[in-house]
Amino acid sequence: MLKTSTRHTPAGPVLDVRGDLDFHTVPEFRKTLEGLSLLPGQRLVLHLAGLQFCDSSGITAFLVARNLAATAGADVALAEVPDTTLRVLRIVGLDQVFAIEPAERAGADSA
Amino acid sequence: MDIRRRNNVSVIGPEDGPVVVLAHGFGCDQNLWRLVAPALAVDYRVVLFDYVGAGRSDLTAWSAERYSSLDGYAEDVLDVCRELDLRDAVFVGHSVSAMAGVMAVAKEPGRFGRLVLLTPSPCYIDDGGYRGGFSREDIDELLESLDANYLGWSGAMAPLIMGNPDRPELGEELTDAFCRTDPDIARVFARTTFLSDSRDDLAKVSVPTLVVECAQDVIAPREVGAYVHAAIPGSRLVTLDATGHCPQLSAPEATVEAITAFLRDGER
Amino acid sequence: MSPERAHPPPATTPDALEQQAAAVAPLLEDSPEDLYENAPCGYLSTLMNGTLAKVNGTLLSWLGYHREELVGRRRFADLLTIGGKLYHETHFAPLLQMQGEVHGIAMELKAKDGARLPVLVTSVVKTDAAGEPKLIRTTVTDARGRRAYEQELLRARRAAEEAHREAERSREHLHEVVAVLQRSLLPPSLPPVPGLETAAHYHTASPDHLGGDFYDLFSLGGGRWAFCLGDVCGKGPEAAAVTSLARYTLRAAAMNDADPEAVLQTLNSVLYERYAGDDPRYCTVVFGLLEAPGPDDAGFDITLAGGGHPPALLLRDDGTADFVHTPGGVLIGILPRPPLAVIHTRLEPGDTLVLYTDGLTEARTPTGRYGDERLLAHAADLAPSGAEPTVKALTDLLESFGAGLDDDTAILALGVPARAHENPTSSPC
Numbered sequence A: 001m002l003k004t005s006t007r008h009t010p011a012g013p014v015l016d017v018r019g020d021l022d023f024h025t026v027p028e029f030r031k032t033l034e035g036l037s038l039l040p041g042q043r044l045v046l047h048l049a050g051l052q053f054c055d056s057s058g059i060t061a062f063l064v065a066r067n068l069a070a071t072a073g074a075d076v077a078l079a080e081v082p083d084t085t086l087r088v089l090r091i092v093g094l095d096q097v098f099a100i101e102p103a104e105r106a107g108a109d110s111a
Numbered sequence B: 001m002d003i004r005r006r007n008n009v010s011v012i013g014p015e016d017g018p019v020v021v022l023a024h025g026f027g028c029d030q031n032l033w034r035l036v037a038p039a040l041a042v043d044y045r046v047v048l049f050d051y052v053g054a055g056r057s058d059l060t061a062w063s064a065e066r067y068s069s070l071d072g073y074a075e076d077v078l079d080v081c082r083e084l085d086l087r088d089a090v091f092v093g094h095s096v097s098a099m100a101g102v103m104a105v106a107k108e109p110g111r112f113g114r115l116v117l118l119t120p121s122p123c124y125i126d127d128g129g130y131r132g133g134f135s136r137e138d139i140d141e142l143l144e145s146l147d148a149n150y151l152g153w154s155g156a157m158a159p160l161i162m163g164n165p166d167r168p169e170l171g172e173e174l175t176d177a178f179c180r181t182d183p184d185i186a187r188v189f190a191r192t193t194f195l196s197d198s199r200d201d202l203a204k205v206s207v208p209t210l211v212v213e214c215a216q217d218v219i220a221p222r223e224v225g226a227y228v229h230a231a232i233p234g235s236r237l238v239t240l241d242a243t244g245h246c247p248q249l250s251a252p253e254a255t256v257e258a259i260t261a262f263l264r265d266g267e268r
Numbered sequence C: 001m002s003p004e005r006a007h008p009p010p011a012t013t014p015d016a017l018e019q020q021a022a023a024v025a026p027l028l029e030d031s032p033e034d035l036y037e038n039a040p041c042g043y044l045s046t047l048m049n050g051t052l053a054k055v056n057g058t059l060l061s062w063l064g065y066h067r068e069e070l071v072g073r074r075r076f077a078d079l080l081t082i083g084g085k086l087y088h089e090t091h092f093a094p095l096l097q098m099q100g101e102v103h104g105i106a107m108e109l110k111a112k113d114g115a116r117l118p119v120l121v122t123s124v125v126k127t128d129a130a131g132e133p134k135l136i137r138t139t140v141t142d143a144r145g146r147r148a149y150e151q152e153l154l155r156a157r158r159a160a161e162e163a164h165r166e167a168e169r170s171r172e173h174l175h176e177v178v179a180v181l182q183r184s185l186l187p188p189s190l191p192p193v194p195g196l197e198t199a200a201h202y203h204t205a206s207p208d209h210l211g212g213d214f215y216d217l218f219s220l221g222g223g224r225w226a227f228c229l230g231d232v233c234g235k236g237p238e239a240a241a242v243t244s245l246a247r248y249t250l251r252a253a254a255m256n257d258a259d260p261e262a263v264l265q266t267l268n269s270v271l272y273e274r275y276a277g278d279d280p281r282y283c284t285v286v287f288g289l290l291e292a293p294g295p296d297d298a299g300f301d302i303t304l305a306g307g308g309h310p311p312a313l314l315l316r317d318d319g320t321a322d323f324v325h326t327p328g329g330v331l332i333g334i335l336p337r338p339p340l341a342v343i344h345t346r347l348e349p350g351d352t353l354v355l356y357t358d359g360l361t362e363a364r365t366p367t368g369r370y371g372d373e374r375l376l377a378h379a380a381d382l383a384p385s386g387a388e389p390t391v392k393a394l395t396d397l398l399e400s401f402g403a404g405l406d407d408d409t410a411i412l413a414l415g416v417p418a419r420a421h422e423n424p425t426s427s428p429c
Helices: A026-034 A056-071 A083-091 A103-108 B070-083 B096-107 B136-150 B153-157 B183-195 B222-231 B252-267 C014-028 C032-038 C057-063 C082-099 C144-184 C236-256 C260-274 C371-382 C387-404
Strands: A002-009 A012-021 A043-054 A075-079 A099-101 B010-012 B019-023 B045-049 B089-094 B112-118 B209-216 B236-243 C042-047 C052-055 C101-110 C116-127 C133-142 C197-203 C213-221 C224-232 C283-291 C300-307 C312-315 C321-324 C341-347 C352-356 C409-415
Touching (some): A056 A083, B019 B096, B070 B183, B112 B252, B136 B183, B136 C101, B209 B222, B209 B252, C197 C213, C213 C236, C213 C409, C224 C409, C312 C371, C341 C352, C387 C409
Parallel strands (some): A043 A075, B019 B045
Antiparallel strands (some): A002 A012, C101 C116, C300 C341
């Protein structure tokens, strides 16, 4: 199961991701990503505090988000990444590719 | 392999009695012998079994390949004989089983001392001058009849006669699987039975043989009984004043009498 | 509404019921005889040998016979088609004789003009006071509608069975195709490397899908060997295409310039250019170089480059085990020029290096994902262990996961045979 919700901030959209990112839910997640409006210079934040499970399909989804953002001239960041997912990101070297944000901005900035 | 379980073998009667193997034909299982087995078991050691695919046999042991020829049924007979280490036994085969017995005797003659062929037919289909009673189309029609009944099979065949006060021996335990066959298995058995032609095997029978026929039997008419009698050297023919293909049900006393008279002659 | 009753009250007293019954009886002009003759179903009775003793008018009219043509002259089985006769003799009659009644058997009657009438037949044996069977009573119900319906069901069932068989055949064919392609993604066997023991295992998660894992081991000439193991994202034919591309690119690149970092950069360029955009295809890979030992050295020098792949395992001769990390390496195929980690290590006699894909560590167990810690502990239990027994032990481990293992898994082990040890138990104190 996957649940997403989007909040818009002046700095860019914050996509709250809860549940599982796997082979079954990623197609739906991709659609959500493609439906986001991103302006040049903005930053898309994937807020992952509620992420329960993330396998290689989920990693692919993060890369899709990165490519979409790049196309729009925007940037992408992962926020509040759960430890297990952070471990996977480190193994595959993506901790060097994605900006990893602490909780503050994604959690507090809900204007 | 556990043959006793696979073929649902049961043995009744005195341990030191001469052995009589009762083999059922197409359509039912060893229950077909229930009116004659107790009478025979007074003096004889009676062996009952179900062919694989029938009655309470182990259906997982069934294969279309093995049971698409009478040889597969003859092998079942021999498997049971080997398991019980039978020698010189009397084999009583009903209908198609009679021919399976003829084949089994040819394969391992030492196991059988005498043969009783109950309403046998070596070939059901007319062939030139031979009158078997049926055409190929007739057999196809039987297969359709089997199909027509297998939809309602469980409903029509299963409840049977729970607690019929007149026939207390027909308990619930016996009736639930009785005469019910998986439609695919029934189709293979029907084909094997009614398309077989074992006429050439009859002349090879080397043991004393009794042929029992019914006066009126649409499946094995009297011409066929006469043919079998003539083809097996030195065989004896008894015609029962009975109707139908199953004298062990319709005329159990006469059937027992015919068999025991034949066996008594052999003992003298 | 007026409170007065508009209708007489329902008759409930015995007297009232009797009066009502008496009132309708003349209207019906019914009698047991008339009911028998003209009932909406056929009735017949036969002697125990099947000879027809009594037939009702309904059945006669269905069949087009006069009573005197049947009674005393024909048997019930004579009214059946030949297939029906065979069925009657092999099933119906034995059942009836054994259990005294048979219900609802489908048969076809033959009318005098040859027409066929599908019916349902129920028979009961009537016995006398002493329990002797005397006659058989049979009811015959018109089953034309039911038969048409049943035949429709049979047709549908046969069609469904045929479709099922067809689907099974297609599935088998698919499995064959998948198996053949899968084999093409892996070396048919590992080439012998002098002074080294090698072993590999590939677990396919499903015979329906091509896996995306791969491994390889090949000679570069001059006493050098290359090995690799990787995991392409995703499953199925698209992933398999990437797997094939990756494996052959690695081979070709290594022939050109065996430097592990250069080899992985070449693979990265190929994937990055081929799969840019919203369908990123990438893989994690470990690529290594083995340098054959000198004449007085039984060990192997190893150079390892990792692109986002889980750490290798080193099982040492002294019974310890450790991860061999390639930190800092990034997935191959997502960045124009990714940072890659290169490390150097050595295999001494008795050491075994194990490469694996994350199917092993991601397997679900009753206590969560199997994970790195448990894998390392298991490796330490195994050590020291040669390539063959190590792969066997890990294969057993994969099997123990059962349904918890739902991903493809590749394992490749390279081990230097141990020096002949002195027997520790016989060593003097």
